Amino acid sequence: MATGSLYFHSPCFDGIVSAVLSAELLERVHDWLPLEPRAVNYEVREQWLARTLGESTAIVDFLYHPQAKFWADHHGTAFLNETLRAEFAVRRDPFLIYDAAASSCAILLWRRFGPDLRRAGRDFDELVRWADKIDAARYDSVEEAMVSTDPALRITLALSLGDAGDLPERLVSALRTAPLEQVAAWPEIHKRFERGRDLRERGLERFKRAASLAADGIVVFDVDAADTLVSRYAPFFFFPEARYSAGIVRGASGAKITAMRNPWREFTPAPLGHIASTLGGGGHQRVGSIALSRERASTAVDLLERLLAQIRAFEQDRAQRAR
Numbered sequence: 001m002a003t004g005s006l007y008f009h010s011p012c013f014d015g016i017v018s019a020v021l022s023a024e025l026l027e028r029v030h031d032w033l034p035l036e037p038r039a040v041n042y043e044v045r046e047q048w049l050a051r052t053l054g055e056s057t058a059i060v061d062f063l064y065h066p067q068a069k070f071w072a073d074h075h076g077t078a079f080l081n082e083t084l085r086a087e088f089a090v091r092r093d094p095f096l097i098y099d100a101a102a103s104s105c106a107i108l109l110w111r112r113f114g115p116d117l118r119r120a121g122r123d124f125d126e127l128v129r130w131a132d133k134i135d136a137a138r139y140d141s142v143e144e145a146m147v148s149t150d151p152a153l154r155i156t157l158a159l160s161l162g163d164a165g166d167l168p169e170r171l172v173s174a175l176r177t178a179p180l181e182q183v184a185a186w187p188e189i190h191k192r193f194e195r196g197r198d199l200r201e202r203g204l205e206r207f208k209r210a211a212s213l214a215a216d217g218i219v220v221f222d223v224d225a226a227d228t229l230v231s232r233y234a235p236f237f238f239f240p241e242a243r244y245s246a247g248i249v250r251g252a253s254g255a256k257i258t259a260m261r262n263p264w265r266e267f268t269p270a271p272l273g274h275i276a277s278t279l280g281g282g283g284h285q286r287v288g289s290i291a292l293s294r295e296r297a298s299t300a301v302d303l304l305e306r307l308l309a310q311i312r313a314f315e316q317d318r319a320q321r322a323r
Contacts, residue, residue: 003036004056009105010039010168011159013152017131018060018072018105019172021124025113026070028120032056037172042282043291049080061105063282064088070095072109074102076273077282100284103138106131126180127152137233137263137286142240145233146200151184158192160229161199199229207234213242216312221247222301232287236262243267246308248300255297257281257290257304259311270314278310279303 006023009015019037026032033056040062044051048063058070064078065071066087078098079085088096102108110117110128117124130152132138139145159168167188174183183189206228211221219235219242231237235245246259259276261269269286276288280303283289288307292300 002033004033004058005038005054006035006172007038007040007057007059007062008168008172009061010041011162011164012061012135013156013159014104014106014131014135015039015061016155016168016171016175017124017127018109020127020175021106021109021113021117022058022060022070022072023172024117024120024122024124024176025109026058028122029113029116032058037169039168041291042289043293045080045280045282060109064098068096072097072105072112074099074105074108075282075284076100076271077277077284104132104135106135127175130180139263142233142236142264146231146237151181154184154193155189157196157200158189161192161196164192196229199227200231203228203230204234204237206230208238211235211238211247213239216315217241217243218308218311219245219247220304220308221245222304223247223249225249225251232258232260235260236264240264244269244272244311246304246311248304250297250300252294254294255292255300257292257300257307259283259288259307261286268318270311272311275307275310275314279306 006019008019023035027034035058045063048065053065053067057068059065059068060072062073063080064073064084066084079088088098097108097112099108106128110124134152134156137145155171171183203225207221207223207230210223211219213219219239223230230249235242242262243265244259244261249256249258259272261272271285272288273283273285276283276290279290281288281290290303
């Protein structure tokens with residue numbers, strides 16, 4: 001049976017929900033071939049444009065590709081170069097959607113195509129609400145972000161363990177028809193969630209020893225995450241007054257540099273996704289990351305220093321302009 005391809009950002013609840021919405025829209029409303037979900041992450045960034053896409057290919061919550069027939073994203077780093085950005089602007093296709101101001105890809109899709117899906121008898125309000133809350137970090141408190149057992153957060157923690165195999169793709173297929181709570185109750189999800197909670201507790205202890213708050217309000221860290229799970233909210237659990245976090249999380253497969261603004265403080269942050277993109281990573285206004293293979297992990301400290309320098313330059317420039 002002929003099929004198309006649906007690429008989506010993973011491990012990411014917003015990416016999964018965006019894939020659910022797109023598959024339902026394209027197959028049910030627009031009679032596309034059945035779409036096979038394919039999870040992708042920024043590790044493929046350097047090879048992305050060399051990939052040849054089939055005729056029926058959709059991409060959501062991920063980098064723009066000129067061969068995509070359907071594409072939606074909200075990341076400030078969606079275009080790998082300015083030529084692609086200009087090409088996108090010229091195409092003016094209603095199936096090519098970009099809005100860097102959107103808080104999540106799911107909310108971007110739902111606002112544009114929700115009426116079409118509702119007319120087709122498909123209502124994904126709950127999924128979209130959770131995808132947007134998680135991606136935009138709209139939690140009431142850092143405690144909610146780290147200890148809540150709501151179904152969407154159980155799935156998110158389960159995915160964060162890595163080595164998920166085809167779990168992201170199976171979640172896309174299941175959430176098209178099954179209730180969120182039912183999917184979150186899968187034995188596989190439950191097992192990974194319980195393990196994730198234990199690893200997260202260990203990660204908090206290790207993070208506490210590896211992090212410090214700089215005088216300018218940035219939590220800086222370099223933590224070995226082997227046999228632990230380091231939450232991106234850990235910096236604000238220990239340092240709620242901080243403005244940013246920026247640091248290195250090391251593991252067996254390499255290292256990841258992450259930067260995040262404190263979502264519980266009101267201010268206009270440095271463009272973290274753009275800054276990360278200048279160093280080989282990606283993200284959006286509030287979050288940036290750079291994934292490094294084992295072979296490149298030795299460059300992590302230098303890259304972190306360069307990332308910190310750009311954040312601090314932004315803050316200094318803003319302070320000068322405010323005088």
